[in-house]
Amino acid sequence: MARRHPDWLKVHIGTGDSYIRLKTQLRDANLHTICEEAKCPNIAECFNAGTAVFLILGDVCTRHCAYCHVRHGTPQPLNPHEPDEIAASVQKLRLTYVVITSVTRDDLPNGGAQAFADTIHAIRRINPGCAIEVLIPDFHGNTTALATVVDTKPEVVNHNIEVVAALFPRIRPGGDYTRSLTLLKTVKTLNPQLTTKSGLMVGLGETEAQIQQTFRDLRGAQVDFLTIGQYLQPTAQHEPIHRYYTPAEFDSLRTQALAEGFLHVESGPLVRSSYHASTAFTATRSPEH
DSSP states (O other), rough: OOOOOGGGGOOOOOOSSSHHHHHHHHTTOOEEEEEHHHTTTTHHHHTTTOEEEHHHHHEEESSTTTTOEESSSSSOOOOHHHHHHHHHHHHHHSSSSEEEOOOOOSSSSSTTHHHHHHHHHHHHHOOOTTTEEEEEEGGGGHHHHHHHHTOOSSEEEEOOOOGGGHHHHHHHOOOHHHHHHHHHHHHHHHHHEEEEEEEEEEEESSOOOHHHHHHHHHHHHOOOOEEEEOOOOTTTTSSSOOOOHHHHHHHHHHHHHHHHHHHHHEEETTTTTTTTTTHHHHHHHHSSS
């Protein structure tokens, strides 16, 4: 029998003119979003606000994480027109803040880093006022690949740690906790002016002490922004939910994370890595910051 979610995890079904317009635009352009591929619970809210996270490098991942709903297997060849198609959609939708992410492509020599750079350049050519956040894979620790992205100077470089270190072998067997931390710290080494960001899921069997250590590790890597959200099992074949955190507990985690020195923390049951992304970026650039 399926596990019943607590009342605080209820979300609105996608409706509304903006939601329909954005879905239609994405389908017409044959573009993918992580919002749809990963079954994000905030899709209705974000689509109705005219916000989407564009998924590049196709929609098939070369890794098999136990929490992720994105398809895995052997990817198709890259679409050489994808950067220009995304840039055109950003212009048509009149977006002022855009998030670009990808599946993990371990089959590509640079992990797809050049595609990130090409997409950023394409967006800026016709949308010069648009701020860009990238949510990148670990590029298997390839610093040259990371530099290819960093050199384009996106406003925010995000790489999700996803889970505490002890859960990596079971939940993220293709990833490496230390490699992810090193990548985040290397962004600051390559360009100290860029804002860095990471995201953590809870509800997968982690302990409070492990969460606190993750906060410290991320701050040790000079990460600026943090998102904390509840893991939700996409299908019966994925890792089960070990625990539901209450809204009050998420408020407490936010307070604890801010005490570690993060500039901005989004923490809540339905928070995902790009939730209120533009708000965080704008808020930290206000005069009081």
